[in-house]
Amino acid sequence: MEEKNELSFSERNYGTQILGIIRSDCAHNEIKAQLQEYHENDIASIFEELTSEEREKLLQILGSEIMSEIVSFLDNAGNYLSEIDADDAAEIIEQMDADDAVEALEDLDEQTRNEIFDLIENPEVREDIEMIVSYDDDEFGSRMSTNFIAVKRTQTIKETMKALVREAAENDNVYTIFVVNDDGSFYGVIDLKDLIVARSNVELETLICNTFPFVYDKDIISENIERLRGYSESMIPVISSDNKALLGVITSTDITELIDEERGDDYAKLAAMTAEQEPDEPLFTSMKKRVPWLIALLFMGLIVSTVVSVFESVVAALPMIVSFQSLILGMAGNVGTQSLAVTVRALGDKANNNFKMQIFTILKEIRVALLNGCVLGAISFLIISGYLFVFASYGATFVFAAAGCVGLAMCFAMAISGLTGAAIPICLYRFGVDPAVASGPLITTINDLVAVISYYGLAWALLLKL
Numbered sequence: 071m072e073e074k075n076e077l078s079f080s081e082r083n084y085g086t087q088i089l090g091i092i093r094s095d096c097a098h099n100e101i102k103a104q105l106q107e108y109h110e111n112d113i114a115s116i117f118e119e120l121t122s123e124e125r126e127k128l129l130q131i132l133g134s135e136i137m138s139e140i141v142s143f144l145d146n147a148g149n150y151l152s153e154i155d156a157d158d159a160a161e162i163i164e165q166m167d168a169d170d171a172v173e174a175l176e177d178l179d180e181q182t183r184n185e186i187f188d189l190i191e192n193p194e195v196r197e198d199i200e201m202i203v204s205y206d207d208d209e210f211g212s213r214m215s216t217n218f219i220a221v222k223r224t225q226t227i228k229e230t231m232k233a234l235v236r237e238a239a240e241n242d243n244v245y246t247i248f249v250v251n252d253d254g255s256f257y258g259v260i261d262l263k264d265l266i267v268a269r270s271n272v273e274l275e276t277l278i279c280n281t282f283p284f285v286y287d288k289d290i291i292s293e294n295i296e297r298l299r300g301y302s303e304s305m306i307p308v309i310s311s312d313n314k315a316l317l318g319v320i321t322s323t324d325i326t327e328l329i330d331e332e333r334g335d336d337y338a339k340l341a342a343m344t345a346e347q348e349p350d351e352p353l354f355t356s357m358k359k360r361v362p363w364l365i366a367l368l369f370m371g372l373i374v375s376t377v378v379s380v381f382e383s384v385v386a387a388l389p390m391i392v393s394f395q396s397l398i399l400g401m402a403g404n405v406g407t408q409s410l411a412v413t414v415r416a417l418g419d420k421a422n423n424n425f426k427m428q429i430f431t432i433l434k435e436i437r438v439a440l441l442n443g444c445v446l447g448a449i450s451f452l453i454i455s456g457y458l459f460v461f462a463s464y465g466a467t468f469v470f471a472a473a474g475c476v477g478l479a480m481c482f483a484m485a486i487s488g489l490t491g492a493a494i495p496i497c498l499y500r501f502g503v504d505p506a507v508a509s510g511p512l513i514t515t516i517n518d519l520v521a522v523i524s525y526y527g528l529a530w531a532l533l534l535k536l
């Protein structure tokens with residue numbers, strides 16, 4: 071029997087086929103019919119491989135409505151909009167969802183952006199774009215879509231179905247239907263399935279869910295996005311801060327993108343960067359994202375060096391102990407970074423994030439770090455003792471004292487690192503600061519300071535004084 075040749079999702083790539091269709095000599099209507107078999111995202115993925123003439127040809131073939139859907143999937147829509155006629159660009163923007171249109175316009179320089187915006191003829195589109203732009207980037211209003219269907223609470227089932235059919239041509243987010251009062255304020259939602267199966271003599275009120283989750287337009291994204299993800303709804307309504315109007319919706323796609331952005335920002339902060347780095351961003355932009363934290367860490371590193379200089383007499387008397395300094399500092403930094411990662415992740419779980427759980431997290435991280443420190447300290451004691459007996463000419467008392475100094479310092483430094491790795495982000499969180507600011511390099515530098523004091527302090531007490 072002949073085996074069926076199936077490709078996995080990751081192996082499917084229609085780029086070559088799409089390029090062949092666009093570059094063929096077929097009639098325009100035939101090319102359009104063939105391209106409509108492919109998803110807009112697949113067509114957008116080959117835009118960089120097309121020449122400007124081929125992109126112009128594609129616009130002529132597909133028209134502004136289909137092209138607007140493709141442009142929504144472009145990583146940098148501004149590059150394309152800036153190369154075509156301003157009238158064509160305005161027509162494409164006019165066909166896009168308001169949130170996608172705003173994102174595309176933001177990729178343009180101010181002069182081109184204003185020129186295209188002035189050419190938009192539809193007053194509703196202009197109003198939606200201006201409304202979204204008016205919000206700060208960290209507010210839900212800046213990311214909401216105006217692509218939704220709303221019906222009046224006082225309508226009948228039959229009237230609601232007619233409104234749905236009428237508006238579906240302009241708003242394709244039809245699976246959740248929003249219900250508003252006569253004054254336009256949000257009242258609840260209706261599931262499309264419930265509306266379809268309902269009999270015409272049923273009261274619309276019986277289909278409405280009044281406890282549906284929502285966010286306010288000025289709510290901060292980072293403080294609420296994890297909570298929204300837990301609902302797993304296709305759309306979440308965005309309400310005006312005065313509860314007087316339903317302004318827009320946050321779609322499941324928006325939620326996914328926002329979570330990715332939040333995680334990207336967190337990863338950037340954990341790596342001691344002021345913002346996430348883009349692959350194609352200019353060199354100096356990447357540099358500016360890193361320099362501020364590096365300068366701060368430079369001064370903290372100088373403090374560590376100053377502390378080491380305080381123990382200069384210990385180093386002069388026992389130069390051998392410098393050999394094991396990097397071992398103590400490295401393990402302390404590793405433990406601190408582990409505790410930091412666990413704690414930041416725990417703080418992101420709003421459902422289980424309270425003062426009691428935060429204290430529990432700190433105590434647990436201390437216990438875990440202390441036990442691991444005891445294990446690794448014991449291993450270090452055995453290995454360093456054997457090493458000094460074989461390769462050095464010290465007496466047994468000094469060998470065991472030196473190895474014990476390293477083992478105890480490692481145990482103590484790792485326990486303190488567990489404490490700082492958990493306590494610092496929690497303290498920042500309690501003061502309303504993003505816990506990811508407690509970056510890996512920051513925690514590592516702090517732990518270096520603790521480890522240096524612990525190690526050289528024990529060396530001074532055990533090896534010199536005793």
